[in-house]
Amino acid sequence: MEPTWLGEPTVDALRAALRAVAPDLAEGTIVPRGLEPSDDPQWCSASAVVDGRFVVKFAWSRPAALRVCHQARILDALGKAAPRLPLPAVVAASHDPAMLVLRWVPAAPFFDVRHRIGPAERDGAARDLAAVLAELHRPATLRAVSEALGPLPEPAAPATTDVLRARFGALVRSDQRARVLSWCDWADTVLAARGRTVLVHGDFHGDNHLWDGDGEALRLRLLIDLETVGVGEPEFDLRCLPADCGVELFAATVAHYEEAAGTSLDVDRLMAWHLRTVLGDALWRAEAGVPLPDRRTPVQWVDDLAARFAALGTFDEAGGASRPA
Structure with a gap:
């Protein structure tokens, strides 16, 4: 499945995407990290902490969206192949738009x-x-x-x-x-x-x-x-x-x-x-x-x-x- 991605690197765009992927988080407090425009589509991605309990990874270009989706697939496969690895817990994952929601860990x-x-x-x-x-x-x-x-x-x-x-x-x-x-x-x-x-x-x-x-x-x-x-x-x-x-x-x-x-x-x-x-x-x-x-x-x-x-x-x-x- 071909992924989609956010139209712009803004908190408002992320909040709108969360309403589709993880509605319970959409109105939470969002603290973005790395949310700066980039001239290189490869690096048009960022993460955000929501309510101090979840980490959201997202993108606003196709190459970056593919990386988000790749990470979601890897986490699913690795969780089954190597359960002893200390991997993040996946709360939600989506192709449309490309988004990965992980449980935040105090480390x-x-x-x-x-x-x-x-x-x-x-x-x-x-x-x-x-x-x-x-x-x-x-x-x-x-x-x-x-x-x-x-x-x-x-x-x-x-x-x-x-x-x-x-x-x-x-x-x-x-x-x-x-x-x-x-x-x-x-x-x-x-x-x-x-x-x-x-x-x-x-x-x-x-x-x-x-x-x-x-x-x-x-x-x-x-x-x-x-x-x-x-x-x-x-x-x-x-x-x-x-x-x-x-x-x-x-x-x-x-x-x-x-x-x-x-x-x-x-x-x-x-x-x-x-x-x-x-x-x-x-x-x-x-x-x-x-x-x-x-x-x-x-x-x-x-x-x-x-x-x-x-x-x-x-x-x-x-x-x-x-x-x-």
Whole structure:
């Protein structure tokens, strides 16, 4: 069924759509998030909290509407295929207009609680991260979701190394440019062969897993924003963790993942995807005049990346490869 979508990005248009999809919520207090016009139809979507109890996802373009509908189908299929995953509870879903109503959960994004993860909490947090990813990546999960939904998309890949070679050098110090070029050559070699295929979240960063931080121990409470779920390799799904978690929590998560999944991860592949993701994010933000999430600079991000590579033994502090690609 071809979806429809809101005619404009306004609270009034959302309220009118709720009258058709979830009438009990239509007259509630609506607090929108990300409700700004966009010149790119791909990003004409937003969410809103209604009465502090529900989250509504909606769109005002066809590409964005398709993503909302994809997330609704994924949540339905995953709920049956992997019931142990901490997924949002669906209250209502609609194609006409494209809308998804989820029950709101009192939990915080990982980015808001990661400062609380010290040595004593590290193992528990790593276990939670690993358990969610290993469950999502089980062959049986991919098989069941594919049988329910048919062919699945591949999530959008980060910036290519060709793009980074051509444009990233303008953002950094002269001494960093040769290092970035060397990293790109290394990433091309590492990613030359295709990895194994699993069901991936596609955008597993610290805003897309929520944690219960009220008690003594932090626990991963909810996996959210599943609009990018598709087929990819497990290393692609873990590519944000080295920066989001720090090297020690990342390494602990890899160890617990391999134990839970019964299979190994190729850390070089993971770091090659990490390289493209980090530098690609810095590139588009700098070129668009959008601040980096931590308000730092591409120069600082390259230094951070070099430190992570050195800590993991991928490259030494001078930028030379510590082991062959």
